[in-house]
Amino acid sequence: MPSDAEFWSFASTFQRFLKHKLCLAEDPGDPCNSSIIDAHTIPRSQLKKIAEDGHIYSFDSSLSQLAKSDGNIAIKRFGIGRFSVLNCFCGRHDNAIFLDIEDVPLAFSPRQLALLHYRTVASELYRKIRMVEATNHQLETLSKEQKTDQDRRILDDVRAFNEGQKLGLRDGRVAFDECQRILNEKDYDCLSALIIRFDRMPTIMSVGGFYPEFGFDGLPLQRLGDSEEVYETISFNILASEERAAVAMIWRKGQKNPLAFARSYEKQPSNLYTTLAIQACFEHLENTCVQQKWWDGLKKVEQDLLLRRMQVAGSLSEERIASCLQYSGVTHDDWGFSCLQHFNI
Template sequence: MSNKIGRNDPCWCGSGIKYKKCHLGRHEQEPIKRYEAAKELRQAFSRETCSAPSAKTHVCSKKIARAHTVPRSSSLQTIARDGHVYGFIPSFENLDRNQGRLVPELIGINRASTFTGFCTVHDDAIFAPIEKTDFVGTAEQCFLLAYRAQAREYYTKHGMASLSGLRRQIDKGRPLNQQLEIQSFVNALEIGANAGVRDSKIYKMKFDEILCSSDFRDVRAYIIALQGPPPVMGSGGFFPEEDFQGVKLQDVAMHKGTPDVVTVSSFASGGHGYVVLSWLQQCDGSCLPFVRSLHNIPDEDLAPAILRLLFQHIENVFMMPDWWEELPDATRRSLIDRMACAVDLFTDRRDGAMLTKDGLQCEPWGVMGRRFVGC
């Protein structure tokens, strides 16, 4: 292959760069150093930006907030022990220590779950109805839960995509046959990363439109109210592919249009706990049957179902230390395995849904009530 390609031709790997500046002599190039990759990884997920729509009247402040993505900044305090909760830190160090799997570590709540995706002015103004008033389940509050989760997805997907240059260079110093293998793998990842950016952008624009119009008629939600704070908190968005009974809902891999997205938020407010699933009317097709299948699960089986959902689909989850440490070993292992599917440092791949009932065991959570909003 290398003898047919001209130095100034586009490289065979698909990078769009001239061959002489890309794969020419790659087998002799110095491999990427681990600390360099780690640094680039950190930077990709700590860039400071304000995601507020430009149509919002306030002017951005220069200061970017370390905003909590678990709604209600005080939420994590209710499950912390000495100011710490367990969480998954996606780093090479963590993976190295635990033979390639992410194992939860104690994290200070001021570090847990924050992202630098809004300036202080907009963070304060946009989320006041959720941060400064108790959660009562208005359409606006349910929307804001989804809005923040969606903004974080958009931010994270961009971080993923920005690692493209790094991904393309991991074959430095390898022989040609390995280069070919690695680049074809990387090309598949790029398709996924680009689809992630495209889909999250479409939803971000739609969510911005609703935020600016304050018209929440298209907002749908399912609220599970708990007697006390849930021992696992977090928030994020995902494409429901299968419901809790294993029924197929949509095939994301087929890439036919934009997949239906649902967001989930688990948090505490006013002494109680809430798990809220929010989505837009246009996503009813997959989201309604998904949520109905959750609604059909009896109260006593609800906690394991929610755990399956959070650990399977959201990497942004935090656990109450005593609760986590006292779980049966098998349950802890099974949850870590689910997280291993959800988290992949370079790809953000989320493998099959697998939400159907398994042997997962935990104490039931006191359910106070469940209701639908907007449907």
């Protein structure tokens, strides 16, 4: 297995491929006629709410950071215009599709939930397309190198990794097509959601999707790496709604793994909801940003604990442990639980 440092150096190659532009909404009947833009996966209007001087903190997994720290990622200050940007929609489609989420206050209406889910699934698909390209590029480079046993081993590892990525790409396309259909046909009953509202503003924001492997109770859900199985995605969002924090989990109605994941959260004590949501973001979502004041106020050991999660998340050599989302005994924050809502569960 490649080491952490090798993985994160590959991740930097991947970052270059992410700059390649493509509009996922393009369709023969609706061709793109405007240029690809920097599409924000967390709206700027949201980021502004936790930014200080127009900046937030997020992860630094750049090659220069990895080189100077033996492969360890760090937290870095980003301007909100530069954070959470993907080149996966043209300007016209981005405006047209996300109108009801960019220009309308977030209240988790059925259409807004469908749009949040669509954007998550779209950005995951885009990242998978680029990941497969980056891996193919790496395979080509490696194939040209001297054939020592070590080289061959690395080549085999990368090939195996690529096969896994291709499966993810296959399922990502299926999920994306389905989301597009739900939006076009306004078939919102095909989605389920759990929304948790708090009394205070969030200190972190996150938007992304993942395949739940373990619940908040430590029970196993999906085992990744099985080519026979279609992976079930959950969108996990921490955003501000009505000037207060909200966690929204969204999934395809009828899928049992995301449902069990959401239920396992619901069953935890409500005074831990904030901390558990923060843990989940650091465990699963690189597209997470945090308020500078909050992060700077954490003890060093607490910062290290959270960063360690992201490090493991990006690693090929460490498997997740069943208890990864269970309460670790450290309370990171508490925004004050207000209420819990089910949508079409």
